[in-house]
Amino acid sequence: MNIVVCVKQVPDTATERKLRSDDKTLDRDAVDGVVNELDEYAVEEALKLKEAHGGEVTVLSMGPGKATETIRKALAMGADKAVHLSDDALHGSDALSTSYAMAQALKKIGFDLVILGSESTDARTGVLAAMLAERLGTPQLTLANKVEVDGSSIAIQRLTDYGFDRVEATLPAVVSVVEKINEPRYPSFKGIMAAKKKPVETLGIADAEIAADQVGLDAAWSEVVDFAAAPPRAAGTIVKDEGDGGVKAAEFLASKKFI
């Protein structure tokens, strides 16, 4: 089975993230990049499926040069090779352009299964998997906490508001995973060493047949009008329970008219 796993580099959520004042995009240079944590679950699931059914796992990442750190991490976990979609023309792409560019790259790479995380910690749109399924004309098997493949059939358990749905389809398909699905492995020392020698192919927009007028900031379907730092939350009142903590909390709730 030919599995492509989409891995994004995101700013470390522990650092202060900012928008650039010039073009109102995320300032990626100012912060440390880490693997979007949900994508580690996607990589883990890809590796598990490969272990059970054979095949190959390719990492696909779209991002600036420094995203190679993230690609190496996925390779160190055990993925076989990587495609790094990187081009200055992609800077400022919104969800629509990103899904278009990634769909073009996926068509070029070829796949039986594409696996994504359900959400990135920076954009937090949670739409990419659905958009890819739409663009590629393949079944959408998203928000999975369980994936089973049997020959060319695939079934997932999709988390819903009321519990879960069991969903079935035929490969090729697009899957997104939630964090309940598995426990991502840590790269071993051997894995880290091996990753240095694994092939990483860099694609520019021309290589992936991506039309320049469909990507980047100028093409974006949506735009930031303006932004401002949120006013800091006023410091709260913290009391120590001296046997009357519940009563004091009730007084607070009453002062705010909740009771």
Next chain:
Amino acid sequence: MSEILVLVEQLDGEVKKVTLELLTLARGLGTPAAVWAGPGLTDGAKAKLAEYGAEKIYVASSADVVDHVVAPKAELLAQLVADKSPAAVLVAATAEGKEVAGRLAVKTDSGVITDAVGLGEGFVADQSIFGGGVNVRSRVRKGTPIVAVRPNSTAPEPAAGAGAEEEVSLTLSEAARAARIVERVKQEKGARPELTEAAIVVSGGRGVGSAENFSVIEGLADALGAAVGASRAATDAGWYPHQFQVGQTGKTVSPQLYIAAGISGAIQHRAGMQTAKTIVAINKDPEAPIFELADYGVVGDLHQVVPQLTEEVAKRK
């Protein structure tokens, strides 16, 4: 005035509160038209939609629409966008609502804004990003604006609309039928308000200690008429069902009041609750990061503090 399509969220034929909020928002920007996807539109639901201002109710009543994952709803909305040329399409910013919005955006070559917490003139949307650190105003530049709006972004207000029903005949593509829902497993709903819609949410975390002890959290929730939430530590331990998880990969809630008991306040948990208006934390560790967010915090054992608070709430009623 142009129509604004509102995709109806419903459970067992009952219209969810977020839909009434979206109709209220839509009324300020155009003529609201509700879109009912799937079978089961009852007279009660119709009346509710009209009561909150729906001039039209478009109905695609085929079971096919709900028996396949997301794609049919996007196809339905895309057909309506083509036929009715609405000024915008609003959906609820639930995990599924956002997926519908994403597919619709591709189909109609339109921009999409997810997780709006407000929507004004020119369909300029307010968003709170980077863990609540930055407020952004954004808008769609191309196509029909598609906006996924978070529950509790506005107060629903009735204002009667005609509620004229119009059946939409929809022929689904093969691609829209590709992912078949073969079984739905419903886990206890209970009598409490729904988590994303509740005005008050009481959540428990690892500090609760066991599934049985969640009755302490439920007791306070019931005294306040609140929904119950849980941290990932609690859902992973099997103490509470996963659909009550609040956080990055759980539900995003913006209630008037959020009470966190035995929750440390990890960044992934905060991602789902920090837009709550008022936050109260109960934790025995004075260093717990949740206190940085709290308007009121009690450092103490939740097994003492929460029952006392519950009793006090009951007394003051």
